[in-house]
Amino acid sequence: MPIDCDPLSVFDYSRLIAGHDPQPIALTRFGERMLEEARPEGKWRKAMYIPHGIDTGVWRPPDDRKTLREAMGVDDKFVIFMNAANMDKQRKGYAEQFAAFSRFHHRHPDTMMIVHALTDTSQGLKLDELATRMGCRDAVKFNSQYMLMSGMITPEQLRGSYGMADVFSGCSLAEGFGLGPLESMACGVPTIVSDNSAMPEVQGKAGWLVKCEKAWAAGHNAWWGRPLIDQIVKTYETAYAKGPAYHAKKAAAREQAMKYDTDRVLKEHWVPVLEKLEEWACG
Numbered sequence: 001m002p003i004d005c006d007p008l009s010v011f012d013y014s015r016l017i018a019g020h021d022p023q024p025i026a027l028t029r030f031g032e033r034m035l036e037e038a039r040p041e042g043k044w045r046k047a048m049y050i051p052h053g054i055d056t057g058v059w060r061p062p063d064d065r066k067t068l069r070e071a072m073g074v075d076d077k078f079v080i081f082m083n084a085a086n087m088d089k090q091r092k093g094y095a096e097q098f099a100a101f102s103r104f105h106h107r108h109p110d111t112m113m114i115v116h117a118l119t120d121t122s123q124g125l126k127l128d129e130l131a132t133r134m135g136c137r138d139a140v141k142f143n144s145q146y147m148l149m150s151g152m153i154t155p156e157q158l159r160g161s162y163g164m165a166d167v168f169s170g171c172s173l174a175e176g177f178g179l180g181p182l183e184s185m186a187c188g189v190p191t192i193v194s195d196n197s198a199m200p201e202v203q204g205k206a207g208w209l210v211k212c213e214k215a216w217a218a219g220h221n222a223w224w225g226r227p228l229i230d231q232i233v234k235t236y237e238t239a240y241a242k243g244p245a246y247h248a249k250k251a252a253a254r255e256q257a258m259k260y261d262t263d264r265v266l267k268e269h270w271v272p273v274l275e276k277l278e279e280w281a282c283g
Contacts, residue, residue, distance in 0.1 A: 002176020003031030004091075004197045005222035008038035016044045025050050025273065027177045028198035048273050052177050053265035054186060056258060058155050061188035062163035069164045076110065078240055081165035081189070083116040083158070083180040084172065086124035090215075093171045093194065093227055094125055095134075100232035101169075102136035108240060113169070116143045116153075116161055162187035167239040170199070171210050171227040174217070178202045186257035190249035192235050196225030206256040207249050208235045 001024055003012065016022050016035075023045045026032040035047040062068045069075040080101065084092040098113075105111050119127040119142050131137040143161070147153050162168070168184035168191045175198050181191040182202055191207035193199040200209055210232050212225030239246055258264070 001025065001031070002027050003034045004174035004176045005217055005220045005224065006034060006197070007222050008034045009217075009220035009222050011220060013038055019044065021045065023048065023277070027051055029201055030198045031176070048276070050269040050273055051260055051265060052179060052182070053260050053262035054179070054182055054257070056186050056261045059159060059162070059183045059186035059257070061254065062160065065163060068160055072160070072164050074112065074114075074164055078108065078111045079165045080111070080113045080167055080169050080236065081116070081161060081184070082113065082169050083161075083183070084170065086117045086119070086121050086127060088123055089125055091173050091224070093173055094127060094130060096227050096229050097169055097171050097232060098131055098134040098136060098140070100171075100229045100236060101140070102134045103229075103233050104236040104240075105136050105139045107237075111240070112139045112141060114141045114143070114161060114165070116148070116158065118148060119145060158183075159187055162189055165189050166242075167192060167236075168207075169232075169236075170194075171232055172197075172199070173212075173215055173226055174224040175199050175202075181207070182257055182260055185253040188250065188254050190239070190246065190253050192232070192239065194225055194227040202260075204252070204256040204259075205249065206253040208238065210235055 001012065003026060016024060024035050024047045026035055026047045026049050028051065029049065032047045032049050101113050117127060131140040143153065162184045168181055168189050170178060170181045170191060170193045172194055174196060178199050181193055184191050185206045191203050192210060193203050193207060194212050195209040196212050210227045212227050215224045215226035217224045
């Protein structure tokens with residue numbers, strides 16, 4: 001189960017408390033800790049841990065990044081890539097990241113942001129309008145809406161979007177895991193994420209953490225963390241400079257992602273957990 005609140009969301013708590021000796025399995029160590037801190041004595045079992053895994057054979061650095069960037073027409077740009085579902089009006093931090101990018105882009109006209117998301121959903125935001133309001137629409141490019149809606153964007157094409165980027169921006173208010181940043185790292189691209197929920201542990205040393213202020217998540221009755229716009233701008237500037245820290249994080253990206261390779265997750269996490277569950281089932 002994905003956990004993205006601190007403390008545990010009342011939704012998750014109510015489902016667990018109503019169960020009969022439930023066994024939660026957390027996707028992250030953060031989630032494991034939140035489950036343990038909220039666990040009433042005897043109401044649910046101590047959480048187990050199995051992280052998400054990705055196929056690092058699919059998500060891998062481009063064979064020829066220079067040619068890829070030339071083909072995509074971004075060879076003379078510093079590119080920030082985003083991949084975040086536009087399914088609510090707050091959690092993915094679009095407003096904060098667009099505001100930060102607008103300020104950053106006006107200082108550096110050779111920059112652009114490419115966004116892999118539906119621009120208009122009933123539950124989310126009107127991203128095209130948001131970019132216009134933030135004053136950066138001319139430098140924000142969205143992936144083909146037709147291809148995205150019809151499922152025509154292949155993993156290979158998305159891998160190209162990750163691989164051509166200079167940095168990935170995933171400054172959400174909360175994440176139950178964070179597959180976007182992980183896929184980006186597997187493609188050899190450093191990441192920028194918020195210093196909240198599961199994001200620091202998934203990113204490791206392969207990117208930058210953005211400071212946050214507490215944001216109350218109504219309905220969950222718990223805290224998320226809103227990334228500070230000034231801090232996002234500062235981090236974009238650091239990545240843009242491409243100093244030693246940038247190259248160290250870029251070098252660490254693939255190595256960090258390999259910790260979540262599907263074969264490794266299967267061997268190190270799924271097998272022992274399934275064996276334990278089988279042991280319990282057999283008495």
